[in-house]
Amino acid sequence: MVYLCQIILTGKIIGFYDGKVPCLKNGETVKDSVFLDVDIFRGYVKSLGHHMVLYNKKHKPKNWFNFDNCIQPNNIRDYDAKTKFSQKYPLGAIHLVLGIAGHIKKIEIKTSAICPLLYTDGTFKNLFNYPENCLSWLNFLCAEEENNPLNKVFFNDHYTTSSLMLALKNFFEKVSKIKDGKRGGDKIKISDTSGNPINFKQNKGVFYMEENQKERVKIFLNISGDLTGWKFLEKSWTFDNLKIYKFKKSFNLLIC
Numbered sequence: 001m002v003y004l005c006q007i008i009l010t011g012k013i014i015g016f017y018d019g020k021v022p023c024l025k026n027g028e029t030v031k032d033s034v035f036l037d038v039d040i041f042r043g044y045v046k047s048l049g050h051h052m053v054l055y056n057k058k059h060k061p062k063n064w065f066n067f068d069n070c071i072q073p074n075n076i077r078d079y080d081a082k083t084k085f086s087q088k089y090p091l092g093a094i095h096l097v098l099g100i101a102g103h104i105k106k107i108e109i110k111t112s113a114i115c116p117l118l119y120t121d122g123t124f125k126n127l128f129n130y131p132e133n134c135l136s137w138l139n140f141l142c143a144e145e146e147n148n149p150l151n152k153v154f155f156n157d158h159y160t161t162s163s164l165m166l167a168l169k170n171f172f173e174k175v176s177k178i179k180d181g182k183r184g185g186d187k188i189k190i191s192d193t194s195g196n197p198i199n200f201k202q203n204k205g206v207f208y209m210e211e212n213q214k215e216r217v218k219i220f221l222n223i224s225g226d227l228t229g230w231k232f233l234e235k236s237w238t239f240d241n242l243k244i245y246k247f248k249k250s251f252n253l254l255i256c
Contacts, residue, residue, distance in 0.1 A: 008034060017190075
């Protein structure tokens, strides 16, 4: 688990996935990749996700071991939708990575990083909507320990409630400027509702992210990098020479 987090912290971005269409750097394979912020139920795939993926823990599928190479907090705590849905993981993937990797590696959290880290996955909303559940998971991730990078994000005295709201408002305004005041400037749209690729152009069998989409991504990553101190390294990101695939979705219905 720690090893997988280290790969995520030091690895390169070689593709994107929106739940329907994955685009992967030409020459790379799914088996050699780590899917971040998404759960992949394939034994040969490594992923870190935090969605509720088990309906009833008393009736686990026979191939539940497909998640053995993955980090899945709800599975780690043996939480299922039938009995623990209201207690599912309420934070973002980055908080999970920081909580785990922070035990073996010193990770500095700047005060200016607090807002973008609360913005991720709408975490700031969950803190106030589900405080008991958030505190339960922060305790699970040992966030109250002083040397844990999550400590400064969630157990800090840098902001009053009103000053935090103002700081978040300023951050939201920066992000909204990416799309001329519209929401979604931090999102990469890969496919339409039918699963057809969009925002990519094709040339000689490979795909390239369109320049306007690429520029929006870079602007957001630079904003986040400036605030967190985790600089955007363009050479570690793949926007061109991509192969696009279509995955088939399926599920098994268990009658209990």
